[in-house]
Structure formats: C-alpha cells, structure tokens
Amino acid sequence: MAGEKGVVLLDLWVSPFGQRVRIALAEKGVDYEYKEQDLMNKSELLLKSNPVYKKIPVLLHDGKSICESLIIVQYIDEVWSNKAPLLPAEPLARANARFWADFIDKKVYECATRLWKLKGEEQEVAKKEFIEIFKLLEGELGDKTFFGGESFGFVDLALVPFVAWFYAYETCAKFSMEEECPKIVAWGKRCMERESVSKTLSDPTKVYEFVLFLKKRFGVE
Amino acid sequence: MAAGKGVKLYGMWASPAVRRVEWALKKKGIKYEYIEEDLSNKSFELLQYNPITKQVPVLVHDGKPVMESLVILEYIDEVWKGNPILPKDAYERAKAQFWASFSEDKCRDAVRKVYFAEEEDTKMKAMEHLMEIIRVIDQELKGKKFFGGESIGYLDLVFGWMAFWLGIAEEVASFKVVDSKKFPNFTSWINNFINDPLIRGNLPPRDKTLEFFRNFRKLHLASCK
DSSP states (O other): OTTOOSEEEEEOTTOHHHHHHHHHHHHHTOOOEEEEOOTTSOOHHHHHHOTTTOOSOEEEETTEEEESHHHHHHHHHHHTTTSOOSSOSSHHHHHHHHHHHHHHHHHHHHHHHHHHHOOHHHHHHHHHHHHHHHHHHHHHHTTOSBTTBSSOOHHHHHHGGGGGGHHHHHHHHTOOHHHHOHHHHHHHHHHHTSHHHHTTSOOHHHHHHHHHHHHHHTTOO | OOOOOSEEEEEOTTOHHHHHHHHHHHHHTOOOEEEEOOTTSOOHHHHHHOTTTOOSOEEEETTEEEESHHHHHHHHHHHOOSSOOSOSSHHHHHHHHHHHHHIIIIIHHHHHHHHTOOSHHHHHHHHHHHHHHHHHHHHHTTTOSBTTBSSOOHHHHHHHHHHHHHHHHHHHHTOOOOOTTTOHHHHHHHHHHHHSTTTTTSSOOHHHHHHHHHHHHHHHHHHHO
C-alpha cells in the first residue's frame, strides 16, 4: 500500500458517512477510485486500512489511510484547499461548524436507527427525539440558505446524506418531515440542486428497501 | 450579554473535559476567568451561552461561546498560535483527530460499561473489552514518553482523563485494569503525565473526587432501576 499514488475510497453505496466523503471529493473536483466494500465479508484492504474500527469510509491517499468521515472531510478540505472551502476561515465560525457537525454525529444516526429498529412505545419515544433534534437543527439553520450561510459547507455536508433516509424514517415511524420540519426539507431540496449532492445521495426508495432488508436481518417486523 | 473582553471558562471541578481545557489554556499561557457551575442548578449565563447541550466546559472568548472540549482545543490552537497543540501536517492532524475520537467514543464507553456493571458476568466481559482497548493504547505509546513524544501534546491532553479518572473509576467500582505488567507503556505514561508540571497541581483533590463519583454512580444505578 505504501508508495501507491492517488486517491481511493473504501465505502458502502448507501452509507451516509461515505456519502459525506463523496460529496466533499466532488465539491473539490478530486479524481478518485471508488471501491465498494462487502461488510459481511471484509476485505484485507479494509482490515489493514482501518484495523481499529474495521469500518467504512476509509480514504487512501498516496498510501496513507484516513478514517472517520468528518475527519476525512477535514483532511480533504486542508489538502485540496485551492477550491470550494468546506470549513469557514474564521476560528469562531470553524468552531461553530465543528460543534454542529459533532452534534449531528452524536445524535442523528443513533436516534434514527431506533426509529426503524423499534416498535410501539419505544418507537414513539425515538420519533419524538428525532423531531426534537431536527427542530434544534432548524433553529441553527434559521433563514439562511445553508448552515454555512450563503455557501454550502461542512455542516450541510455532514447532514445532507440523511435527507435520502427521510422517506424510510417517515414510512417506518409514520410521520412527515415536511409537516414537522419544513425548513429542513426546503434546505434539503436546495442542497439537491448541487450536482455533488444529487449525484451522490441514494434514491430514497432504494434506501427504504435497504432499511427493510436490515429489519429482516435484525428480526424486526 | 455584554461582549466583555477576555477569556472565561465555565466548568465543574470534577469534570475531566473541563480540566482538559484548563491544561490547554495553561500550555498556551492564556489568562482566563474560571466560573464554577453547580450542574444541579445551572447558571443563567451557562444556559444562555450553551442552550443546546447545556453542558460544561464552555469557553467564552470576547463574549462568544465555544462548546465541546475537543472543539475548544482546536479553537484555542487556531486563535493563539504559540506553543502549538495539534500537528501542522494535514495527515498527522487527521491521525491525531482519529485517536481523539477513539478516546471519546471507544475508551469512554468501555470504561462506562465496567463502571456501571452490577452483575459479575457483565462486569468480567466489560473488563476484558476495556483491557483490549488499553492494549491498543499501550501499543501506541511504545517507545514514547508521551503521545506527543518528549513533551505533552494534543493526544496527552485528550487521553489525560485516563491518567486520573480511570483510577477513580477503578476504586469506586472495585475493578483493576491498570496493570504495569500487562500494560507497561500505558502505566509509565500515566506516571509521566500526572507528574508533569503542566498537570501536577491541576488535578482535582483525590478524596473529594472519589466521594463525588461514588455518589454519582449510586444515583445513576438507582435511576436505572
């Protein structure tokens, strides 16, 4: 692996974390080789590149491996700094962006997983929490075009892949994001106008099929 | 909220995340005003500055708040350029950030599982898992005095909670994982860290901390029943 030039991304097609990296690479216009991973049968390359977590996404750049999606995005932003800055320049704005990206990382995925994995009362609790999380995000978005202001940036990128999962969440837990968090839905549509996003995000129907597959595998009706 | 000049840190004396920020401020030689918070009765100011998570530490710089200790560390490093904390090279930074998230996610979680385990079976399994984690850290420290090399760096500040609060957890929850035979590098690092002039004298009092976490654990276990 050492001495190999170029950019390689180890990823899973539907992963919102992998999609963050794909959007960042597209925004920067970086050429890379995409390597779809079979997580039921992990490749030697994946195990060697991420021995600690054995997870995707992993970015390989000139033989070096970088793991954890938000860390990878920050790395991409620093290395290909000539185009499309993802993090703001000013330290306070950067800290704010990092805070919200970290908030998204800590809250969204875990809560969303409970939404489709659980039933009855537990699902209702998860649904309530999920809507609360997104209402907080709506508060932060305010009337801005993007979380970063006028430009699409780090926080937008951290959140937007989950937009493709809204249909699956809504169908599993019976609610409407349009009703509960209209500003987020509108923001999602604005993000989809960007080629980097529209070409990366999975089709919501395919995501729903994937969730159904997971439900079967975990024995959830 | 008047945009007062200077640096304020809202914290709680027993919190490792707060100490982490204090060590960083000290390393940089930044003067700050410390405000102790009663977390059972949070101040108006804290809730104004951090309405989202309502937690400490919160750094307030010229009236503007910064939350989450790792975010604060990066902010401090970017604003005050002397005595750098994080590496300059993008790849080295990415590696440092990776290990930082390992500390916050995997390590913390592993310790919590042992700390709150009530049944012997669960506890044994959790201890095995924690020792696996410490083995990884022990390997990383091979041949090094600190994560940062000869002197304390970013990862030492990040992992610093393990040098003191892990010992507290061991005593409060009656378990032992810090073994100098099994983990010689990790054990030496703990000694080097707590005896370093930057850290020594900037740790909470041991007895008071033991009492605090004994109560904290009791309350948590009671609330789970």
